[in-house]
Amino acid sequence: MRADHPTLPGLGLDDAKLKAVWDGFHPPRLTQARHLAGMTKKEVAEGIGVSPAAIGQYETGSSKPRVGLIPSLAEVLGVPVQFFLAGRPMGKLDTSMAHFRALRSTSGAQRNRALGFAGQTWELAYALEKRVQLPLVDLPGFAGGEIHPGTDLSSDPAEAARELRKRWQLGRGPLRHLVRQMEAHGIVVVLPSEADQATAKIDAFASGGLPRPLVVLTPNRADDVYRHRFSAAHELGHLVLHSASTGDIRQEREADAFAAEFLTPRTSILPLLPKRMDLGQLADISRTWGVSVKSLIYRCRELGLVSEATASRAYQRLHALASQPGFSTEPVTGFPGEQPVMLRQAFELAERDQGLTMHELARELAWTQSRVSELLGVRDRRPVLRLV
DSSP: OSSSSSTTTTOOOOOOHHHHHHBBHHHHHHHHHHHTTOHHHHHHHHHHHHHHHHHHHHHTTTTTTOOGHHHEEEHHHHSSSGGGBBBSSOOOGGGGEETTTTSSSSOOHHHHHHHHHHHHHHHHHHHHTSSSOOOOOOOTTTHHHHHTTTTOOOHHHHHHHHEEEEEEEOOSOOOOHHHHHHHTOOEEEEOOOOTTTTTTOOOOOEOOOOSOOOOOOTTTOOOOOOHHHHHHHHHHHHHHSSSSSOOOOOHHHHHHHHHHHHSOOHHHHHSSSSSSSHHHHHHHHHHHHOHHHHHHHHHHHTTTTSHHHHHHHHHHEEEEHSSSSTTTTOOOOGGGGSSSHHHHEEEEEEHHHOOOHHHHHHHHTTOOOOHHHHTTOOOOOSSOOOOO
């Protein structure tokens, strides 16, 4: 049984209100809560004293848990009792609606948890959008939860990247504040907190299957701002190029090609790249254009400036320099323009102008306050008592 969460609202409901929750019990909410908790049916069953088959029946709706079991379900899964009620907008996704960069190395449980996280993020955005007008979605081919590739942009990845730069009036030079640009064009971008370790272990992913396009960026193996930016551009490529995820290497390569052209347009970067491999020169270009030296070596090879053998030797030399100044990774925290702020600022605006409180928002969503704070990226504002 979970004991790592604060006291959950709703556990002290009287019999009449608990019966009302039972009457309005929504099976998909149980599945969502289980996925978010990263638990199997067997684990949940053991926590409340029923069989795994019973949990399966609760989730399909073929039977309901007894009224007295609902508080136990809430406690085991770390949600308020009211979380199981029907009637609230729900962000539901499946794997065909999300592009995972490392699909084969991602377990089903990890994907389910990540999809639950994405759904919750949309629910939070929806609740805030009732109070604050978020930026309008300006994403070619996107129409309220559906992607129609080729409608407004070319199906060729590099050409699509050039056309999107033109549409968003980004010019042909270095692209600063990529994440902020995506948010300004209506894309919800989110970074799972360190507390949500399971989601944070998954490579970045995107979904166009909700009423707002969503990109989840994660540090995974390295907290590196250049990798972070490339991941963001890669997921943006999925959003404009692919209507559904097939998990094949072709889609991943197309998204990579889009990202490379979006961040370093061929006509702009080609005159700057050295004709002979020079890591010092590439390091200077890296800082100006906000991309990694490794990606620039690949770009040199891709554009025919160096051979495969030369690029391979450059990668080896780069690896030896990985801990040296100018070549070591830089954390995302040092680059505010690459950190999402849209949802947090929407809450702060609603808080200031409409008196919205974290408690009220948590109650509306039927989440714990800590979960709302976590997804908003809002730290506890209470003063810390220190005993000396």
